[in-house]
Amino acid sequence: MTSGLRRRYLPILAGAGAIGWLLLWQAPELQAGSAAFVPGEEMPGGEATSRRSAKNANAFSHASGNAGFDREFDFKIGNGIFRKLWVSAPASTNSSDGLGPLYNARACQRCHLKDGRGHPPENLSDNAVSMLLRVGIPLSGDKPPVKPDPVYGGQIQDFAIQGHKPEARIELRYEEFAVELSGGETVMLRRPKIELADLAYGAMHPDVRLSARIANQMIGLGLLEAISAPDILANADPEDADGDGISGRPNMVMNLEAGMAEPGRFGWKAGQPTVRQQSAAAFSGDMGLSTSLITPGAGDCTEPQAACLQAKNGADPAEGNVEVPDEMLDLVAFYARNLAVPKRSDAQSDQVLAGKALFSSAGCAACHVPSFRTLDSRDVAPEQKGQTIWPYTDLLLHDMGDGLADGLPEGQALGREWRTAPLWGIGATEIVSGHTLFLHDGRARNLTEAILWHGGEAQAARDAFAAMTPKERADLIAFVSSL
Numbered sequence: 001m002t003s004g005l006r007r008r009y010l011p012i013l014a015g016a017g018a019i020g021w022l023l024l025w026q027a028p029e030l031q032a033g034s035a036a037f038v039p040g041e042e043m044p045g046g047e048a049t050s051r052r053s054a055k056n057a058n059a060f061s062h063a064s065g066n067a068g069f070d071r072e073f074d075f076k077i078g079n080g081i082f083r084k085l086w087v088s089a090p091a092s093t094n095s096s097d098g099l100g101p102l103y104n105a106r107a108c109q110r111c112h113l114k115d116g117r118g119h120p121p122e123n124l125s126d127n128a129v130s131m132l133l134r135v136g137i138p139l140s141g142d143k144p145p146v147k148p149d150p151v152y153g154g155q156i157q158d159f160a161i162q163g164h165k166p167e168a169r170i171e172l173r174y175e176e177f178a179v180e181l182s183g184g185e186t187v188m189l190r191r192p193k194i195e196l197a198d199l200a201y202g203a204m205h206p207d208v209r210l211s212a213r214i215a216n217q218m219i220g221l222g223l224l225e226a227i228s229a230p231d232i233l234a235n236a237d238p239e240d241a242d243g244d245g246i247s248g249r250p251n252m253v254m255n256l257e258a259g260m261a262e263p264g265r266f267g268w269k270a271g272q273p274t275v276r277q278q279s280a281a282a283f284s285g286d287m288g289l290s291t292s293l294i295t296p297g298a299g300d301c302t303e304p305q306a307a308c309l310q311a312k313n314g315a316d317p318a319e320g321n322v323e324v325p326d327e328m329l330d331l332v333a334f335y336a337r338n339l340a341v342p343k344r345s346d347a348q349s350d351q352v353l354a355g356k357a358l359f360s361s362a363g364c365a366a367c368h369v370p371s372f373r374t375l376d377s378r379d380v381a382p383e384q385k386g387q388t389i390w391p392y393t394d395l396l397l398h399d400m401g402d403g404l405a406d407g408l409p410e411g412q413a414l415g416r417e418w419r420t421a422p423l424w425g426i427g428a429t430e431i432v433s434g435h436t437l438f439l440h441d442g443r444a445r446n447l448t449e450a451i452l453w454h455g456g457e458a459q460a461a462r463d464a465f466a467a468m469t470p471k472e473r474a475d476l477i478a479f480v481s482s483l
């Protein structure tokens with residue numbers, strides 16, 4: 001944590017001043033372990049927070065609460081593109097063809113189910129829709145650069161259009177082990193082991209590393225994009241100059257449109273700088289569809305996969321010679337930017353406020369930075385502009401230890417580094433997605449397991465959690481669930 005972070009806390013603390021004094025004035029037992037409620041924190045997306053109910057399966061599917069009527073219309077069209085089922089070329093519906101030849105899913109929505117997060121396959125016969133397997137060969141240890149597998153490319157596509165073979169089947173097996181917590185509680189954690197079955201194009205390179213990732217929840221992305229780069233960098237402390245054990249550094253990645261490196265913000269390793277570029281990467285890698293940003297029509301097919309490269313693609317000269325014209329890419333990016341964060345339903349109960357204090361004192365907030373103010377400039381869209389938001393992330397990379405390491409660098413991120421996951425909306429996961437599987441590969445079966453997997457820079461925070469009394473742990477979980 002740096003002084004930049006502390007500077008950001010000041011206005012928040014100042015805003016809480018009046019309530020802080022009230023608390024001081026109350027009986028001493030009310031002060032212990034309590035943290036003041038900050039007016040506005042129940043609206044994590046500021047004015048862009050959803051105005052609709054957070055208590056049903058559609059909680060993540062609403063437009064920014066401050067979107068005007070015509071903007072809601074664009075949002076609905078974008079939603080249509082997000083759900084659209086693509087087909088192989090050539091097809092009578094020219095504007096929906098070009099899928100594959102290799103792909104992971106036929107629509108964005110197939111992975112980002114209900115605009116929420118994906119999950120790993122439930123058993124060995126289940127397919128891995130809503131989870132991806134990235135592959136690559138680091139050229140030196142677990143550091144960048146990484147080259148793709150010479151045959152399978154940068155990602156395993158476990159589906160293919162007719163006449164082509166899917167690359168492989170992804171199998172996850174788990175090994176369980178016990179972790180002891182204070183108060184005599186024992187928790188079982190499960191460690192995934194990834195295997196590939198039915199490799200259709202021969203052996204993989206022996207040095208290849210595999211990284212399983214479930215689809216992220218889709219809320220609040222435009223707001224994360226509207227945080228200024230200097231505000232992100234203010235929290236970075238790559239050499240841990242302040243000696244608090246927490247460093248944090250940006251994943252500087254290429255913005256293909258701007259032609260320069262910028263802090264990555266999206267994906268589990270912050271590998272993509274903008275929603276538009278992340279969406280173009282999804283069209284290409286996950287569906288084999290070209291855009292003006294990523295032009296090959298056959299997506300992740302490689303030279304040895306000759307039939308795949310030669311297959312007819314859906315590019316249309318009338319639409320800029322790409323399969324997904326800019327207008328469509330823009331609408332889907334607009335949709336993704338404007339999926340609203342739900343309102344917090346319980347931000348002020350005694351238990352939640354007790355948990356909030358523990359979240360700070362255990363050191364969680366050093367990475368899961370509670371609040372930012374988005375840019376208030378002309379180039380930011382009206383919905384996202386000048387909002388006080390509560391995403392609980394610093395968008396920086398942290399070394400999370402060997403337990404979570406995938407050994408596969410991405411951009412500048414090392415094999416042990418991950419982007420601090422935003423925690424807003426996390427309490428609605430169960431109602432939206434029907435499960436509570438957390439972390440990049442969905443290995444954690446609930447919030448407690450997710451916290452216990454924290455290592456590396458987060459080891460001290462994890463140990464503080466394990467050392468809490470069962471009641472304190474329950475309070476902390478109640479707070480995280482309230483976000």
Ligand code: HEC
Pocket residue numbers: 082104105106107108109110111112129130131132213214215216217218221265266267268269271275278279282283286287332333336
């Ligand atoms: C095969 C499943 C799959 C499909 C299809 C898919 N995604 Fe994703 N999406 C993912 C996964 C997995 C991640 C995390 C990727 C990573 O960490 O590298 C992700 C991440 C994202 C993110 C970043 C979210 C965040 O919080 O950082 C956005 C935005 C996104 N996808 C948009 C799209 C769009 C738009 C489409 C359709 C064009 C799409 N996705 C299609 C699986 C999918």
Ligand code: HEC
Pocket residue numbers: 246268359362363364365366367368398400404418419420421422423426437438439440441447450451454457458461462465480
């Ligand atoms: C050193 C930085 C750091 C600290 C400290 C930290 N976290 Fe995290 N947290 C992360 C990162 C990085 C991830 C993503 C890890 C992954 O997916 O492998 C994460 C993921 C999570 C998740 C899962 C989110 C999801 O979408 O799946 C939860 C819940 C969480 N943290 C809660 C906590 C709590 C509670 C604490 C304090 C006890 C804490 N974290 C401390 C960096 C940190």
